[in-house]
Amino acid sequence: MSVAQKVLDTARGEVGYQEGFSGGHWDNSQKYSPAVPGLEWSDEQPWCSTFVSWVFQEAGASDIAPVTASCYEGVSWFEDRGRFSEYPAVGAVVYFGSGGGTHVGIVTSYTDDTIYTVEGNTNDSGSAEGDGVYRKARPRKSSYVYGYGYPAYPEGIVTADPEWKGRDGVVFFGREASEDDIPAGGSRPSTPSGTNRQVVIDGLSYGPGAKGDHITALGRMLVAAGCSTYKEGPGPVWTSADTESMRKYQTKIGDGGTDADGIPGTLQLARLKRDFGRAA
Structure with a gap:
């Protein structure tokens, strides 16, 4: 199994998990902070970035994504390595809000108009108070989407960024792609899975x-x-x-x-x- 697939499977396996509830409200206490070395202090704090760090840790890939409770630090980590883009990629870490500092999730697939994600410390009601791990479908061209950090997956990355086209280890699918397009065993699919299927x-x-x-x-x-x-x-x-x-x-x-x-x-x-x- 590819590393990107392990990351996506790990993230999806947490869908439905909810943080603690006390005093009549959600309290940000959760299992992820205590499990990530160096982030134990962040329990009962906003935990969307901690969740992403935990996912990569559990997938055995903590060296290709930032270990941080801060969305801003996550953006800087990818930018410093020249792996930040305004285009989605399968398995990318997507950052939201001004400067990318508001929220973060993991991209599972994308189309020309939509990105599909798994996100921690969010909800399905649209309110500002997150309470758990959810699948989300978000408008790709929304101003709320700040950009995407590209983990250096050893099998390569599937991206919509035309400037990455032709790079070693890059598969370019501009309009839509999913985990079915992740390279495995050195094979590189030539067309997006499902696109032309009847x-x-x-x-x-x-x-x-x-x-x-x-x-x-x-x-x-x-x-x-x-x-x-x-x-x-x-x-x-x-x-x-x-x-x-x-x-x-x-x-x-x-x-x-x-x-x-x-x-x-x-x-x-x-x-x-x-x-x-x-x-x-």
Whole structure:
């Protein structure tokens, strides 16, 4: 297994963990600070950066990412090594807010419009008070996204940064990439996984190139599920918005990896129809 894969698996394995609750509110006490040498003092402090440090430690990769409770220090650590970018990468450490000092997470995949992450000390309600570890889908072009630190993964890194294209150990996927594109055993994929894949379910095609009223119906169900990335439509011709909306739905129901590539599976489609078929 690649180091990047270990990092992503470790991060996802913590989804659902919540910090302590006392006196009627979340109190920032958590298991990560005491487990990271040098960061024991940070218990009961904001812990998003400590969580990232813990993930890399547990994956056996603490030498390729900063060990710090400070988002600002994390940004500086990557900048000092010439490994900071405004473009996402699979397994990158993404920093948010002014100067990157507000919040931090780990990128699991990205599309042209969205970054998918695992983040500690956050929530799914949109409030400022974090309470646990969550999967998040964030607008890639949001001003809240400050930039990305690129760990020096020994197998290489998959990035959208055109200035990194052609560098040794770099795979360039400008529009979308996921952990399926991480190099393994020296192999370098030539096209993003899932991007050009079609499936046939109950005699109907889904995926790039697919057309028909059933594609419009799928889009309407995704809108009803709260997973729309459509700027217009949906319509009868499969577009990247269908892929991104489907990926958002797959992530929402807890699927990941090849099961969250934006192309519906039989069980996923059946669940979508069961819960939101009236919208079609």
